[in-house]
Amino acid sequence: MAFHITKAVIPAAGLGTRFLPATKAMPKEMLPVVDKPAIQYVVEEAVAAGLTDVLMITGRNKNALENHFDRATELESTLAQKGDTDKLSKVEYSNTLADVHYVRQGDPRGLGHAVLRAKMHVGHEPFAVLLGDDLIDARDVLLSRMIEEAESRTATVIALLEVEPEAAHLYGIATVEETGTDDVVRVTGLVEKPPTGSAPSNFAVIGRYVLQPEIFEVLEQTPPGKGDEIQLTDALQTLARTGQAGGVYGVVFRGRRYDTGDRLDYIKAIVQLALDREDLGVGLKPWLQEFVAGLD
Numbered sequence: 001m002a003f004h005i006t007k008a009v010i011p012a013a014g015l016g017t018r019f020l021p022a023t024k025a026m027p028k029e030m031l032p033v034v035d036k037p038a039i040q041y042v043v044e045e046a047v048a049a050g051l052t053d054v055l056m057i058t059g060r061n062k063n064a065l066e067n068h069f070d071r072a073t074e075l076e077s078t079l080a081q082k083g084d085t086d087k088l089s090k091v092e093y094s095n096t097l098a099d100v101h102y103v104r105q106g107d108p109r110g111l112g113h114a115v116l117r118a119k120m121h122v123g124h125e126p127f128a129v130l131l132g133d134d135l136i137d138a139r140d141v142l143l144s145r146m147i148e149e150a151e152s153r154t155a156t157v158i159a160l161l162e163v164e165p166e167a168a169h170l171y172g173i174a175t176v177e178e179t180g181t182d183d184v185v186r187v188t189g190l191v192e193k194p195p196t197g198s199a200p201s202n203f204a205v206i207g208r209y210v211l212q213p214e215i216f217e218v219l220e221q222t223p224p225g226k227g228d229e230i231q232l233t234d235a236l237q238t239l240a241r242t243g244q245a246g247g248v249y250g251v252v253f254r255g256r257r258y259d260t261g262d263r264l265d266y267i268k269a270i271v272q273l274a275l276d277r278e279d280l281g282v283g284l285k286p287w288l289q290e291f292v293a294g295l296d
Helices: 038-048 063-068 073-082 085-096 111-116 143-153 165-170 215-220 232-242 263-275 281-293
Strands: 007-011 053-058 099-104 127-130 134-136 156-162 172-178 184-192 203-211 248-252 257-259
Touching (some): 038 127, 053 063, 127 143, 143 203, 143 248, 156 172, 184 232, 215 232, 232 248
Parallel strands (some): 007 053, 053 099
Antiparallel strands (some): 184 248
């Protein structure tokens, strides 16, 4: 049976140890990227692609996520009394973005386990998974393209990015075949973070997936892999190898992606996004040019 995909799953149970001590008491997903928490960019991307039912997989000390997408009645009332309609609209916007639900992961047993926790909510429908460390520029199309391919092929679709060969060991890497469509390939194999120099290609898996519901059964039978965790990549490898549930295809993304999971790339993302803002770029650009010119 064909389903129109409306559900998104966002794993958000990680400890964010790369950003300690900032993440000691605040979820890494709530770290600001310019003036919005990173997680809001991800939810906005899901909604823009037509996904209005969002499930977040959370863990301990993640209450700030729920608070952000809930009403803040006292703050809203204060802003309304001040007549600050601009800030009020920004505060209210996050409340109404999507129908957001939450479930705890419990034991931190890997991305595959986090996705498996969505089984009861998703049921027997295909769904999207969006990782919060990858921000996709709103001006570039990715998720809606993936959904289009998943619905037309009734298959699993993952997002791929061509990376420099020397960086391949940092990613899950796909072995692919051409399909006749320029931005779509068939995935025949996957390996999680291969040793340097052994990657089968330079097509790296980035944090967007559109999965068929059969993934849950595969995950339940997938033993712990790298890091003694249940790896989503291992389950996808099973689907790619067997062709089960339509097999696995990849949409090759050639747009703008910002990695907020690394401290240096997080800073770069803030600068890049701020430069593109009409309210900030006009002042930031000349200052940045002057600052860079003065570097030794």
